[in-house]
Amino acid sequence: MTILGRLKSWEGLLLGLLAVIVVMNILRSPYFLGAGNIANLFQLSIEKIIVALIMTLIIINGEIDLSVASIMGLAACVLAWLFQMGASLPIAIVGGLLAGLAAGLFNGFWVAYVGLPSLAVTLAGLIGFRGIARILVEDRAIGGFPVWFNTLGQQGILGPITASILIFAVLFAIVAIVLHGSALGRLVYVIGNNLQAARYSGVRVQSVKMTLFAASGLIAALAGILYAARLGSVRGDMATGFELDIITIVLLGGVSIFGGSGNLAGVGLSILVILNLRNGMGLANITGNTQTSVIGALLIFSVLAPNLAQNLQRRWIGRKT
């Protein structure tokens, strides 16, 4: 099978899976097809899927960012802290975004310029950035933001479609173009495939990695702020544990954890698969650990199935000759 064929079959598999899930949801719940529910389906995980977009680039580049959820929390807490200190909300938002950018640059510095493994650096970030968020808000829950901020996160601006969903759509398009059409995207793949060869070809490996981590920090911060707007209040433990969900989405999308392969179409399908599955289970009153177990099993199965199929196919061909 050519790489192309394989990719096609991967996305085909996700598409088939998606169809099955959607049909099951429609059959099982009369509420599923409501416009409100469809919007909710995105809205409930919107921050995670926004971050999954940039995580796709990072993983294709052969790195990982475990600190995204903590950066989300950090940005929201910086925003809340500034707001509480008397800053106007727009300034507080900028402050939150800058905090995320700074965190991303910090990660990027250690990974790109010092050459530490990103797993270790961002594991430290996962603990450390959350710590800074906690220092800022301690045990308080900070709310009372102006109405427009809460509206931004909660109210639909195009029918039931919220600002967050629009931002996601725009980001998706941007990331698709960057990854599959721009020089940066090409370099992301090249570095993910063979870092040394990229370096020997004059690729500025360090600045590409730095750019990605900075972007990851910034987008995670944006997602954190959108999360704050959706919830209307901020606590130190915001978004804890989101990183696993985000990485799950990307991996299910067919992106290799070792870098160098995967595409955004797969990730887009994987987002739809997971969101619909979650929503369907939620409407069927399956929650908590059962829900995560099912998604865990799906993750394994979605890689196992094509492998098994391939094996069988090979065996069958083997018998024929």
Next chain:
Amino acid sequence: MKWLQRHVRPEQVRELSLLLLIIVAVVFFGSMIDGYYTSRTFNRIVSSVAIITIVAVGQTLVVLTRNIDLSVGSVVGCTAYFVGTLLGRYHDLNPLLAVLTAVALGAALGAINGLLVAWGRIPSIIVTLGTLAIYRGILVDLSGARTVTTDSLPGWLVGLPRLNLMSIGGLDLPALFMLAVAIVLIFHLGTGYLAVGRRFYAIGSNPDAAALIGLPIRRLVFLAFVLSGALAGLAGFVTLARYGNITVESGRGLELAAVAAVVVGGVNIFGGSGTVLGAMLGAIMIGTLEQSLYRLQISEFWRDAILGLLILLAVASDAVILQRLRALWGRADLKIVTEPPAEATVAAGARSP
């Protein structure tokens, strides 16, 4: 220097440097905390690192083969809960049998991971990310979210954390810690001196080459996961003994702690290099930081931030030291002595067309 280069491997120097870092940390905290240099501090750190060390040893084996096991936290939870329930029901179960049950259960869960990775050809991070959720989900469902309580456990188990094997001048060496040390020694020697251990390194170092020379990669990867599961099972037993009170949340997050210990301990996350001893030092490093930070008179809220920074510094300084070492040792590697043999010129001549 020459002598050093010949007789000490870079990995060993790296372990020494980590040891040095731990000492620096201890001296630092000693100057910050009153009454730090007491046997209590020692005992505290020693008994707190037992569980994480045992898990980190298993994680090391898996990481050496260029894989990762994120399900260990759930395996610890499952075994602690299951064995706890078992002991609650059958009070006079033989202690050894209880330990074996824990290890066997862990090994079985590890075997599932191993099967899926080795024969299902699924990247380990995907498999174990999945089983992390699945094992925990099964635990919550099967247990009906009940709790194992200390009073349901037999006395010998509840008393186990207090059992000291030795006491040197007030420094207690608890049995559970010594168990961890024994595990470390066994696996350190095993990976250093047994062919099967060296093959873990080979696989992680260059999987293609391992396949070409015909190493049984699948069986070895499977074995690594089984061992990791078994050790997580053992850690589950220790968890049960230490905390007594086991909710279905027990062991959650241990996977990240184990990976942190392994990474700080200098095991290459992409496989092929690092040692079990290093992983233990990593666990002790993190344990020292954590336990010392609890005692530092700083706000609760500062602890995580400082811990994150310290882990980063540990990894960074280790990397810088290792780079230096590699450079030094590298020179020695590349000394290729080519004594020009007498017939060389003749042969060269013979090559001309």
Next chain:
Amino acid sequence: MTEPALARTKGAEQFGSSSAAASGQSGDRILETRSISKHFDATQALQDISFSLYPGEVHALLGENGAGKSTLIKIITGVLQPDGGEILLAGTPVVIRSAAEAQRLGIAAIYQEPLLFPDLSVAENIFVSHQGRGQVVGWRQMSQDAEAILAQLGVAIDVRSPARGLTLAAQQSVEIAKAISLNVRVLIMDEPTASLSAHEVAQLFGLVRDLRGQGVSILFVSHRIEEVFEIADKVTVFRDGRLISTRLRSETSPQRSISDMVGREMGLLKPRPRAAIGELLLSVRGLGRESVFEEVTFDLHRGEVLGFGGLIGAGRTDIGLALFGIEPATSGTIALDGKEITVRSPREGMDLGIAYVSEDRRQLGLSLPMSITANITLPMLHKYLDRFGLIRRGLETETAEAYRKRLSIRTSSVDLAVAKLSGGNQQKVMLSKWLNTKPSVLILDEPTRGIDVGAKAEVHAIIAELAATGIGIILISSDLPEVLAMSDRVLVMREGRQMAIFSREEATQERVMTAAMGQVSAPIGEVAA
């Protein structure tokens, strides 16, 4: 060969009569393939190959790049499974499912690209496949054995240090040591000499002859025709996946083999036509990098080919890396067109018009899973952007197609992953990539390693053509005849030091070799620049 190292090896037990068969040729075939064929997608890599190997013979395989030599070897060693046909070992049909099984059957291979365990010590690399399960590793014994084997090869590498960072040649030596330590009946060598220098080749051949004397059959692949005719008893030629001819060495000639290979008459290595040498381009004075190389001084003119000769590890590659900015020099000066420059990164090197074609195409030269096109345009990607910053695929493909024609890269499409090309064609892709940067100084590090005669002649023609357009070329090569034929002057390195620079007239095999081995005699010293 009763070395302790070999005493503890296994693999030959199945052949109790091993020494009986030592007399060679007349015995039964040890290995036979019948009508083997293999295809990859649209490529028919092998078609109906029936081929025999007898005990105690050295049998060479010749063929252009992509002719199918490596594929046949991979099938014999169980790495690939044939689509059809069968393999017989000592007369009995066998199915070889894995390399381990091949080893158990007494077949071992040294592959075209060395595959070592960078984290294991050299000694472990040699013995890792011998150790049984659960067996205790005797570190001391193993090191001694490893040293003994390497000593036979005339190479002394610290066997206790990790294999990471070994030069390609050293890696190759370890590979050879690994294979001979297995004490096998059939030893397959896929271009083992590609990264070896002359006297190592001589040493290797001594060893091959020893093994042959013990009844081991050796299947030998090389693109260096002279070598083949020095060592082989029989020569089989492949073309386009078919077996064209099998002849005794005594009954054929290099010329004849080459015409079998390419299907037409072809000359041997011809000296490059002398071109007019232009003004000074690159001027290097006292260049050095701490404890790697030192005091390198030379000039390069427009249109000149400056050959770099020397033994393995002489530091030639390191000079290339310093000039290109990958491992910047720490002392000395570089002047380009009379202006002093510093090169701190490959990007800076490229912007100054310097290009470096690496010797290690798998690790450093190419991004194997990516397409030919993407690889070729990579360094100049910024030239392929439209005003929105997006890549102009059409333009990219145009460029790739142009180079495909110019260097006759054999592929069904330029969108194919480079990994799927044969070694030689990969080399051509790498060359295209750097030609596309339109360099004024082109550093070629082993540009013809693993390239067949046809392609090699093409590369040589390209070098000549480029030189004629005024590019200054530094040609690093371990193929001494090539260096001599192509270069206007030859710089000889030894252990990080510049030994001599010979003009074209002065440069003879003997002189270059003597200099490379550190025995510069007085008259040559005088002619050194």
Next chain:
Amino acid sequence: DIAPGKAMDMVLLPKFLGILPFDQAHQGAEEAAKELQNSKPLQFLGPTPENSVAGQIEITTNATTQGVAAIMISNNSGDQIVPSAKAAQAKGIKVVTWDSPIPSAEGEDVFVAQVDFTETGKVMADMAMGILGADGGKFAILSASPDAANQNAWIAAMKDALKDPKYAKLQLIDTVYGNDQSEASYNQANALVDKHPDMKLIMAPTSVGIVAAAKALQDGKLCDKIKVSGLGVPKEMVAYTMNGCAPQFALWSFVDLGYLSYYTAYGLASGAIKAEEGATFKAGRMGEYKITKDPTRAKGLRVLMGPFSIYDKKNVEAAAK
């Protein structure tokens, strides 16, 4: 009065699944459901602990989509649940909080308070006094998470209570958090011991924390010098009370809390009770209750269950059965 026999979908939403008290509450709610002959099964849905905030919001939103009649929430997220709770109310769903309220009371119809939160402070102060004797001494608090609304309210109430000259000899020296995890709580208890050599008591107003602290002291052979108290489940605490590690602790019945919450929610949803000050209703076997202003919050209504049960050597064994 509350008429049985209505078929209404109702959701009981604990902070998260997997700890004992919430299971007991579930038991109580089921008991009430049976009494009230609700033919629709009670949905006991909860998030996983690491995804608790987002999980509660998701479950609330999905319940809203399904158009259930009432949601009973033990809030784990401060005011972050407000937007989704308000959305539920907007669709006519009754939102009852129990165990842990919504601090701002927005989006909530009524809070079923297990005990008076101010009283919790007094009860804890009294237990501390009782254990330490007239001479008092130094003590520390081991709480759940720094963000838990009810924990923080109780700690605040206790600090308030301590201002009374009666407790002048009690000295609160530290507050630490074990995040409702056995392991973390155990380590925190040990750290307290190391940090404060003259500490005499650990007060843990969390059922996970109190057992972990007791076990830590027992393992450290410190039960003679340092005692444990707080809020705990008798079944889990009985051993430590009997051996003197935790001479006294308090709790209310979670079974009753679940039972009362169900009655309240059922009453509101069926229209039998109005969510306004002064309304009264009869909750089955538990008797008469009245809706009042919640004096512990700025806004909001509450139903006060009460009282505390204080456990010691005399009664703990019976309660643990």
